[in-house]
Amino acid sequence: MSELERYRAKIDEIDRQLTKLFEERLHIVNDICQYKINNDLPVENQKREEEVVNKNIQYLDNKGYSEQLKRFFYHTIEIAKQVQYKKVREHKAKNSLSHNTVSSDITHLNIGYYGVEGSFSEEAMLKYFGDVKHAKNFVEFEDVFDAIKNGEIDYGVVPIENSSTGTISQVLDLINNRGLYINGETVLKINQHLIGIQGTNLDSINEVYSHPQGFEQTSEFLRSYRQWKLTPFHSTADSVKLVAELNDPTKAAIASQRAAEIYNLNIIKENINNKTGNSTRFFIISKNLIANDTCDKISVVFSLEHKAGTLYHLLRHFAENDINMMKIESRPQEFGNWKYLLYVDFEGNIEEARVNKALGLIQQGCEYFRLLGCYKQCDLLD
Numbered sequence: 001m002s003e004l005e006r007y008r009a010k011i012d013e014i015d016r017q018l019t020k021l022f023e024e025r026l027h028i029v030n031d032i033c034q035y036k037i038n039n040d041l042p043v044e045n046q047k048r049e050e051e052v053v054n055k056n057i058q059y060l061d062n063k064g065y066s067e068q069l070k071r072f073f074y075h076t077i078e079i080a081k082q083v084q085y086k087k088v089r090e091h092k093a094k095n096s097l098s099h100n101t102v103s104s105d106i107t108h109l110n111i112g113y114y115g116v117e118g119s120f121s122e123e124a125m126l127k128y129f130g131d132v133k134h135a136k137n138f139v140e141f142e143d144v145f146d147a148i149k150n151g152e153i154d155y156g157v158v159p160i161e162n163s164s165t166g167t168i169s170q171v172l173d174l175i176n177n178r179g180l181y182i183n184g185e186t187v188l189k190i191n192q193h194l195i196g197i198q199g200t201n202l203d204s205i206n207e208v209y210s211h212p213q214g215f216e217q218t219s220e221f222l223r224s225y226r227q228w229k230l231t232p233f234h235s236t237a238d239s240v241k242l243v244a245e246l247n248d249p250t251k252a253a254i255a256s257q258r259a260a261e262i263y264n265l266n267i268i269k270e271n272i273n274n275k276t277g278n279s280t281r282f283f284i285i286s287k288n289l290i291a292n293d294t295c296d297k298i299s300v301v302f303s304l305e306h307k308a309g310t311l312y313h314l315l316r317h318f319a320e321n322d323i324n325m326m327k328i329e330s331r332p333q334e335f336g337n338w339k340y341l342l343y344v345d346f347e348g349n350i351e352e353a354r355v356n357k358a359l360g361l362i363q364q365g366c367e368y369f370r371l372l373g374c375y376k377q378c379d380l381l382d
């Protein structure tokens with residue numbers, strides 16, 4: 001046996017032991033995961049991770065290997081988390097598919113929407129759920145998410161994308177960061193109007209209120225009135241409410257016809273949106289992953305590592321499994337600079353083998369992965 005062969009024989013024996021221990025560790029990780037599922041605990045526990053790393057550094061005879069051991073445990077724990085996330089995902093998918101769906105009996109549900117009465121989100125809620133008797137409204141996007149998290153409402157309705165201004169990134173980030181799920185979607189045609197009190201006209205106005213989206217969607221019309229002060233407000237409907245309260249012909253709002261009717265104001269100039277086919281897509285969100293076999297659209301989010309070809313290597317799993325991607329959006333990660341999360345919507349149901357295969361492979365290729373929802377896609381208006 002040459003010298004090199006002798007060293008390799010030693011390595012082989014160490015690797016054999018490591019493999020055995022690795023397997024044992026993963027068995028325990030699975031047990032921990034089951035305990036976490038049963039007790040509704042999160043997979044990640046950063047305090048425990050630090051303990052694991054620091055404790056083991058103490059065991060080193062040669063502290064010069066501290067950095068390397070730290071990296072070794074970083075990868076080991078990362079693998080443990082991926083195994084747990086996969087198990088949690090499978091558990092949730094199984095549970096939700098067997099008995100859950102957005103209930104058609106909505107009388108006992110608490111539903112909330114973004115904005116005040118008359119908001120587009122309220123209209124979207126009525127379109128999706130029908131005649132909701134006791135809906136709650138929330139002034140900020142965060143408030144809708146907080147109300148779902150603390151159990152004040154079962155479902156929330158929020159805008160996610162406008163056909164001319166694009167994704168409302170804040171809502172996308174909130175769904176992921178707050179750990180909530182998308183249960184459905186609906187789309188509304190959005191006609192924006194210039195609204196004011198009796199006696200207001202284009203010459204009397206000096207200040208206009210709206211949500212920033214309202215300004216963006218009507219930017220071409222507003223370009224002819226550069227003298228107007230544009231003041232962003234919580235929501236378009238809230239702006240109408242404010243203008244009604246101010247009762248001043250120099251103030252106007254940009255919002256829907258319905259908001260103008262509710263607050264008893266006049267439309268000074270109708271249909272001022274840049275695009276005639278202006279429409280907005282809304283999400284119905286909740287704490288639970290809710291799906292049944294009628295669902296045909298899936299949303300996921302995963303991290304993009306800082307390596308050449310990562311995007312291609314992850315996205316190819318969609319093409320190779322014959323999955324039609326509908327939308328991709330990249331957003332900066334919450335922590336760390338120049339690190340991104342990729343949000344992908346695609347056609348399919350989480351029970352399909354091709355979907356599970358693709359998601360499994362994507363999950364293996366990234367540090368962070370989360371299923372955001374499996375729901376029924378709505379007809380997009382032209």
Ligand SMILES: O=C(O)C(=O)C[C@]1(C(=O)O)C=C[C@@H](O)C=C1
Nearest residue numbers: 032043044045046048049077080
């Ligand atoms: O101890 C736990 O809670 C685990 O899930 C195990 C483990 C690990 O691999 O050591 C994995 C994930 C957690 O973030 C912390 C630790």
